[in-house]
Amino acid sequence: xxxxxxxxxxxxxxxxxxxxxxxxxxxxxxxxxxxxxxxxxxxxxxxxxxxxxxxxxxxxxxxxxxxxxxxxxxxxxxxxxxxxxxxxxxxxxxxxxxxxxxxxxxxxxxxxxxxxxxxxxxxxxxxxxxxxxxxxxxxxxxxxxxxxxxxxxxxxxxxxxxxxxxxxxxxx
Amino acid sequence: xxxxxxxxxxxxxxxxxxxxxxxxxxxxxxxxxxxxxxxxxxxxxxxxxxxxxxxxxxxxxxxxxxxxxxxxxxxxxxxxxxxxxxxxxxxxxxxxxxxxxxxxxxxxxxxxxxxxxxxxxxxxxxxxxxxxxxxxxxxxxxxxxxxxxxxxxxxxxxxxxxxxxxxxxxxxxxxxxxxxxxxxxxxxxxxxxxxxxxxxxxxxxxxxxxxxxxxxxxxxxxxxxxxxxxxxxxxxxxxxxxxxxxxxxxxxxxxxxxxxxxxxxxxxxxxxxxxxxxxxxxxxxxxxxxxxxxxxxxxxxxxxxxxxxxxxxxxxxxxxxxxxxxxxxxxxxxxxxxxxxxxxxxxxxxxxxxxxxxxxxxxxxxxxxxxxxxxxxxxxxxxxxxxxxxxxxxxxxxxxxxxxxxxxxxxxxxxxxxxxxxxxxxxxxxxxxxxxxxxxxxxxxxxxxxxxxxxxxxxxxxxxxxxxxxxxxxxxxxxxxxxxxxxxxxxxxxxxxxxxxxxxxxxxxxxxxxxxxxxxxxxxxxxxxxxxxxxxxxxxxxxxxxxxxxxxxxxxxxxxxxxxxxxxxxxxxxxxxxxxxxxxxxxxxxxxxxxxxx
Numbered sequence: 001x002x003x004x005x006x007x008x009x010x011x012x013x014x015x016x017x018x019x020x021x022x023x024x025x026x027x028x029x030x031x032x033x034x035x036x037x038x039x040x041x042x043x044x045x046x047x048x049x050x051x052x053x054x055x056x057x058x059x060x061x062x063x064x065x066x067x068x069x070x071x072x073x074x075x076x077x078x079x080x081x082x083x084x085x086x087x088x089x090x091x092x093x094x095x096x097x098x099x100x101x102x103x104x105x106x107x108x109x110x111x112x113x114x115x116x117x118x119x120x121x122x123x124x125x126x127x128x129x130x131x132x133x134x135x136x137x138x139x140x141x142x143x144x145x146x147x148x149x150x151x152x153x154x155x156x157x158x159x160x161x162x163x164x165x166x167x168x169x170x171x172x
Numbered sequence: 173x174x175x176x177x178x179x180x181x182x183x184x185x186x187x188x189x190x191x192x193x194x195x196x197x198x199x200x201x202x203x204x205x206x207x208x209x210x211x212x213x214x215x216x217x218x219x220x221x222x223x224x225x226x227x228x229x230x231x232x233x234x235x236x237x238x239x240x241x242x243x244x245x246x247x248x249x250x251x252x253x254x255x256x257x258x259x260x261x262x263x264x265x266x267x268x269x270x271x272x273x274x275x276x277x278x279x280x281x282x283x284x285x286x287x288x289x290x291x292x293x294x295x296x297x298x299x300x301x302x303x304x305x306x307x308x309x310x311x312x313x314x315x316x317x318x319x320x321x322x323x324x325x326x327x328x329x330x331x332x333x334x335x336x337x338x339x340x341x342x343x344x345x346x347x348x349x350x351x352x353x354x355x356x357x358x359x360x361x362x363x364x365x366x367x368x369x370x371x372x373x374x375x376x377x378x379x380x381x382x383x384x385x386x387x388x389x390x391x392x393x394x395x396x397x398x399x400x401x402x403x404x405x406x407x408x409x410x411x412x413x414x415x416x417x418x419x420x421x422x423x424x425x426x427x428x429x430x431x432x433x434x435x436x437x438x439x440x441x442x443x444x445x446x447x448x449x450x451x452x453x454x455x456x457x458x459x460x461x462x463x464x465x466x467x468x469x470x471x472x473x474x475x476x477x478x479x480x481x482x483x484x485x486x487x488x489x490x491x492x493x494x495x496x497x498x499x500x501x502x503x504x505x506x507x508x509x510x511x512x513x514x515x516x517x518x519x520x521x522x523x524x525x526x527x528x529x530x531x532x533x534x535x536x537x538x539x540x541x542x543x544x545x546x547x548x549x550x551x552x553x554x555x556x557x558x559x560x561x562x563x564x565x566x567x568x569x570x571x572x573x574x575x576x577x578x579x580x581x582x583x584x585x586x587x588x589x590x591x592x593x594x595x596x597x598x599x600x601x602x603x604x605x606x607x608x609x610x611x612x613x614x615x616x617x618x619x620x621x622x623x624x625x626x627x628x629x630x631x632x633x634x635x636x637x638x639x640x641x642x643x644x645x646x647x648x649x650x651x652x653x654x655x656x657x658x659x660x661x662x663x664x665x666x667x668x669x670x671x672x673x674x675x676x677x678x679x680x681x682x683x684x685x686x687x688x689x690x691x692x693x694x695x696x697x698x699x700x701x702x703x704x705x706x707x708x709x710x711x712x713x714x715x716x717x718x719x720x721x722x723x724x725x726x727x728x729x730x731x732x733x734x735x736x737x738x739x740x741x742x743x744x745x746x747x748x749x750x751x752x753x754x755x756x757x758x759x760x761x762x763x764x765x766x767x768x769x770x
Contacts, residue, residue, distance in 0.1 A: 007457060008457070009457075010457065010458045010459050010460035010467040010469075011271070011459060011460055012460035012461070012462065012463060012464050012465070012467060013271070013274075013462055013463055014463055014464075014465065017244060017463050020382070021244055021388070021392075024382070025384075025385075025388050026382035026383060026384050026385075027242065027243055027244055027382055027383040028278055028379075028380060028381070028382035028383065029278070029331060030278075030380045030382070031382055035331070037330055037331070038271055038353065038354070039330070040317050040320055040321070040353065040354025040355070041317050041318075041320075041321050041354075043456075043457075043471045043473075043478055043479075043480065045459070099380065100380075120403070120465045120467070121458070121467065146328075147328045147329065149328065149329045149330050149331055150328055150329075150330065152330065153324075153330040167456045167473045167478075168473065170456065170473070
């Protein structure tokens with residue numbers, strides 16, 4: 001899975017650019033499976049990408065178009081998918097989103113994530129194996145009615161709170 | 173049909189009628205100007221009545237990006253805003269990095285051309301399909317960050333990028349800025365006032381049209397070379413740590429750090445206000461523009477405030493230039509100016525000029541509604557900045573800029589205004605950097621370094637200087653010789669970076685961009701033919717157009733000069749002691765190279 005260290009993220013979006021470019025040959029954050037937010041009111045920047053949550057909320061897919069790969073990544077079958085948006089609605093942090101009739105979610109680039117290679121700051125790292133990601137149960141309750149973008153904002157803001165406490169301690 | 177690189181469309185917005193029109197961008201129109209700043213200038217030249225009131229509905233406000241903006245190109249994060257300047261009355265424009273440009277590019281519009289004025293405060297939400305006109309009288313008086321958050325929350329999309337004005341723009345302070353990405357500033361020439369005059373609080377963009385490259389693999393291999401050059405560059409670490417604030421000590425060490433309004437070039441307390449001090453005491457992390465790997469911007473937190481920045485210009489403008497010794501105070505001013513939306517250089521010039529004139533007894537407090545200020549007097553500075561932003565009391569007059577303000581005072585006081593063509597001089601004493609001096613004098617938007625940024629002058633590469641500019645002296649900062657040739661080259665690369673678009677710190681100061689590399693990038697990016705020779709030629713044409721344009725506004729050869737202080741008054745101490753600028757000689761040589769008759 002991909003781990004994020006918000007304290008190191010500068011908001012440059014090189015991860016987003018690399019993701020879109022190496023998957024599609026084009027550049028746009030709509031085509032990226034990792035999406036960076038710049039929260040100017042907090043000074044926080046951070047990417048949101050599938051965290052391989054304990055609950056696997058996206059697996060609600062009514063037609064079983066989603067499966068888990070050997071690295072724990074979500075694999076979407078475009079031929080089975082009916083574009084019902086159930087997975088997008090279910091993800092509590094906006095890490096899975098549809099655009100132009102395609103479901104965008106991190107596939108770990110088969111084990112060599114391009115976003116991680118692109119990051120010069122070690123703000124994102126790839127961790128192989130392990131027990132999978134965190135629980136997102138608390139987010140699921142809070143973000144039910146939000147758009148994917150709002151969910152991402154909420155997630156990064158919450159993660160950023162701890163970082164901001166650290167910053168203010170530096171100047172206490 | 174433009175398929176690669178370019179968005180291929182322009183958007184025309186009439187604020188009076190609240191209508192918009194989408195047009196396709198004609199390849200034969202855009203190719204000879206590339207995009208970005210050069211394309212904006214051409215558009216303004218073709219569509220502006222030069223006699224129009226810059227704060228009236230006829231002024232044409234143009235947001236422009238280039239063929240490689242928001243692409244795989246490193247630091248392709250810049251957009252330029254162009255209009256007739258209300259501060260100077262001539263060609264006005266200002267660029268900014270951050271995240272706005274890439275998002276604008278992804279709407280598929282290479283240019284947004286705004287005319288008319290709205291009857292009510294509004295903002296534009298621009299997406300692939302066009303414009304939504306959103307009334308927002310409740311946003312009046314809001315800061316940049318407040319405005320950005322409000323728009324994002326209302327539209328339920330936090331990837332929206334916003335370029336807004338603050339109270340200063342709404343109040344049409346003539347040097348008001350446009351600010352995007354929270355703290356990224358189109359600072360110079362008063363573009364924020366133009367927005368304010370049009371009742372336009374913000375331009376918000378959210379796109380979904382991807383940038384496609386003609387030859388993605390060829391482009392990628394160019395980028396890999398560029399990235400390697402950047403990451404192994406000898407200035408990389410320093411820039412990463414401090415960004416442009418590294419210049420505080422660098423400029424001080426060669427005696428050109430503006431101190432007490434250019435009376436001195438050496439600041440004794442530089443260690444207290446340096447980039448090093450800022451990084452050690454207040455920086456909490458690096459910040460970056462779109463797709464950049466230098467991450468030279470910084471976020472800071474003090475006991476009282478927090479913000480991104482400051483860049484060197486703001487830091488110097490609010491420390492040594494006005495005699496302030498407190499770094500936290502400068503950081504407070506950076507945050508405040510950004511959120512009010514006001515150019516730090518022009519604001520500092522008003523303050524510094526008053527301080528010097530009062531010290532010399534040239535201006536009595538009674539002449540300024542009782543205002544008296546001495547060097548570094550923080551409470552007064554804070555008060556004056558606030559009065560300017562809201563045009564309160566004497567602030568209403570100060571908000572028109574130093575040159576206009578000076579007109580009711582003595583000739584001696586007028587001579588102390590550090591400006592060229594009405595635009596206040598940036599932080600860098602030209603007596604010790606002659607090519608910069610020439611740049612300030614001839615820059616088509618007035619006293620400014622970014623039109624050429626002849627950083628080469630400071631790199632001490634003598635042999636290369638001889639080869640490229642005909643004399644070793646081109647690399648000698650105190651010499652006038654060879655500087656016209658250096659500036660004539662650098663201004664083309666500066667225009668190239670502004671037009672692709674890319675960051676100038678990387679493209680120019682770090683010497684990453686030249687005609688050859690730009691040719692490869694443009695051809696792989698757009699699929700159009702851009703040979704190095706052709707590029708050089710069209711950039712020359714674009715610079716000639718700037719010149720011709722300003723002649724239309726009434727600029728004359730004698731306006732291409734420097735304030736008398738730099739020509740006649742040598743610095744009294746430090747490594748630039750004794751030096752003055754022979755500007756006439758350099759300007760003549762520069763005109764000769766350009767084959768300009770007048």
